Amino acid sequence: xxxxxxxxxxxxNIVCAQYKEKKGGLAVAWATQxxxxxxxxxxxxxxxxxxxxxxxxxxxxxxxxxxxxxxAKIFGSSTSHKTDKFKEISFHTAKTGSPLLDSCxxxxxxEVEIVHxxxxxxxxxxxxxxxxxxxxxxxxxxYREEDY
Numbered sequence: 001x002x003x004x005x006x007x008x009x010x011x012x013n014i015v016c017a018q019y020k021e022k023k024g025g026l027a028v029a030w031a032t033q034x035x036x037x038x039x040x041x042x043x044x045x046x047x048x049x050x051x052x053x054x055x056x057x058x059x060x061x062x063x064x065x066x067x068x069x070x071x072a073k074i075f076g077s078s079t080s081h082k083t084d085k086f087k088e089i090s091f092h093t094a095k096t097g098s099p100l101l102d103s104c105x106x107x108x109x110x111e112v113e114i115v116h117x118x119x120x121x122x123x124x125x126x127x128x129x130x131x132x133x134x135x136x137x138x139x140x141x142x143y144r145e146e147d148y
Contacts, residue, residue, distance in 0.1 A: 011140040012072045014062040015041055016091070016099040017052035023099055024049035024080030027072045031061060037128050039110055045120040048081035057112045058096035059126055062104035066139040071101070095130055105135035 010029035017024060026049045030042035039061055043050040053059045064072055074085055090102040094109035101107065110126025117123075 009142050011142060012064045012068075012076075014064065014071065014075050014101055014104070015043070015049065015053075015059050016062070016101075017049055017056050017059045018093065018097050018099060019052045019056040022052060023086060024052050025075050025085050025099065026080070027076030034125065038113070039108055039126050039128060041124050041126070042118075042121050043124060045122075046079075048079050050122060052080075053112065053124060054115065054122070056097065058098050059110050059112065059124070060094050060096070060098035060100040061108045061110065061126075062101040063106040064141040065105050065135060066141050068103070068141055071103070072141060100132065103134075105133075105138045105140075107132045107134070 013028050013031045014025055015028050015031065026047055028041055028043070032040055034040045041059065041061065043053065071089065074089065086099065091099045092102060094100050096109050096111055098109055100109065108128050109130045110128055112124055113127050114125040115122055
């Protein structure tokens with residue numbers, strides 16, 4: 001049996017960063033909490049947002065609910081370098097200056113502590129400096145490759 005990307009389930013999250021006047025965001029399925037106070041995200045080399053994260057040394061992670069496929073597609077279908085993904089999305093900035101989506105289930109503001117290189121991907125570990133829980137009962141938006 002050949003391994004497929006959708007054999008392990010992953011929730012869809014939006015990772016955002018701001019450096020100076022530039023902000024960006026991307027949809028990621030490769031994010032997880034690795035300790036009470038730490039989140040690991042994996043971001044490929046093609047991502048404009050990755051450079052914002054590395055320069056600002058911070059990122060925000062917003063957790064999406066099942067009915068937010070449209071938000072995931074906004075952040076997962078084009079680059080922030082060429083598209084203002086925030087023009088139709090309500091957001092606020094966190095302590096680190098990172099954007100957090102207003103209409104998400106939970107949001108985490110993180111400061112970058114460790115960056116590991118793995119091929120073209122950066123494994124970025126962020127320390128959670130604040131968290132917001134906006135939805136108590138929700139079904140997570142689960143990543144399925146055919147949706148994107």
